[in-house]
Amino acid sequence: MGGPRILFAIAVAAFAAGGALAQTNGSRTGVPARDEPRVETVARGLVHPWSLAFLPDGRMLVTERPGRLRIVDRDGRLSAPLAGVPAVHTGGQAGLFDVVLDPNFASDRTLYLSYMEPRRGGSGVAVARAVLRQDDRGLDDVRVIFRAEPTVRGDANLGSRLAFGRDGMLFVTVGDRFTYRDQAQNLANDLGKIIRIAPDGSVPRDNPFVGRAGARPEIWDYGHRNPEAAAIDPASGVLWTVEHGPRGGDEVNIERPSRNYGWPVITYGIDYNGEKIGIGTHKAGMEQPIHYWDPSIAPSGMAFYTGSLFPAWRGSLFVGALKAEMLVRLTLAGDRVTGEEHLLRRSVGQRIRDVRQGPDSALYLLTDEAAGRVLKLVPAR
DSSP states (O other), rough: OHHHHHHHHHHHHHHHHHOOOOOTTTTTTOOEEESEEEEEEEEEEESSSSEEEOTTTTTTEEETTTEEEEEEEEEEEOOOOOBBBOOOBBBBBEEEEEEEEEEHHHHOOOEEEEEEETTTTTEEEEEEEEEEEETSSBEEEEEEEEEESSOOOOOOOEEEEEOOOTTTEEEEOOOOOTTTTTGGGGSSOOOOEEEEEESSSSSOOOOOOOOOEEEEOTTEEEOOEEEEEEEEOTTTOOOEEOOOSSOOOEEEOOOOOOOOOOOTTTTTSSSSSSSOOOOOOOOOSSSSSSSESSSOOOOEEEEEEOOOGGGGGTEEEEEEETTEEEEEEEETTTEEEEEEEEEETTTTOOOEEEEEEEEOOOEEEEOSTTTEEEEEEEOOE
8 A cells, every 4th residue: 555655646646836937739838917906705614615606696506625515695795514424424525516507497396416425445425405495594305316437545636526418317427546546447437537426316317328338328428537627619509627746737528428538547747756657648539628738737626618708718718727826728619629818827826726707797716725715817907
C-alpha cells in the first residue's frame, strides 16, 4: 500500500502547486480577457461549496462538500442546513457534490443529489432522489437510485456531476478512484464511466450496453479519469464533459454512446511522478478530446451561455478552474473549440468550483474555499 499512498501525496502536492499556465491544443493559446466583467459577491460563509441549482423563484440550492445543503435567498442570506440529506463520506475530495432539479420540479419539488456514500469496506458514488419540503427546511422521500460499483477505498478522482438530457434521462459521471485507473477500461464496473439512468434509477432500454455480456447496462461510455463537469449542449442536446487529467491532459469531451475515451491507455498528461502513462496520445478506436490543457488547469463546473446580458458571450462554453484560479471562456463553432479567454485571475484569484447561468442571464460561480462564496458576473459599468 505504500506505493499508492506515495503517489497520492505527490498528486496532492502537484495539484496544490499550481504553476505557469499554457494551452497546447493546436495553435490556440489562452489569453487574458480585455474587458473583465464586474464581480459581485452574492453570499458568503459557505464551506467548500460544490454545486448550485436555481429554484423557480430565483433562490439557489447550494451544496457544501462537508455534507450540507442550503438555500441562498436572493439577498444572499443562507438558510440553516436542510434536514434529510443522506449521510456522506468525507475526507480528501469526498463529500456532498452535485444538486440538480427534476425537469418537473415546479410541480413535484423533486431533486437529485450526488455524494460519496459510506459503505462497509470503503465508499462509492451514489445518487439520491428526494422531495424538497413545502417549508423549505428539509427533504422527504429520500431514496438512493444509483450506487456506483464496486465499493473501494480512496478519496480522489470521484467525478459525480449530474445532468438531465432532453429526453429526461439522467447522466452521472463517475471517476476512476485514482488507484483503480485501469478499471476505466473495464465494462464490468462503473469506475471511469459516464452513466445514464432513468429518474427512478432504472436502466433505459436504449443504453448502448444493454444485453451485452460482461458489461453493466447503465454505462453510456467509458475510459474517463475524473469528469467533474457536465452540461447539455443547447444546440445539439448532446452531453459535454470536462475532466481532470493527471499532470496535464485536462480534457473537454463530447459524450457519444458506447465510445471509449481512452484513459489510461491514451492521455495528453504524464503521471505525478513524471513517468509516462499508457502508449501516448492516440490509438485507433479511442476518442480524441475536442480540447485539452497542458499543464493542467484542474477544471470543475461548466455552463453553455445562452443569455442576453453578455451578447458577445452567447454560444460560449465557460469552465471553472481550481488550480489555475480562473474562469475559462471557450468560443465554439459547432463541435470545435475556436478560441480561449481567461477571466478573473486577478479580480477573484480563488478556486472556481461551479459555473451556472442564472435566470437573469448573469453567470454565477462558486469558490471552492473554506470561506466559500457565491459570485455573480455582470457587465462592467
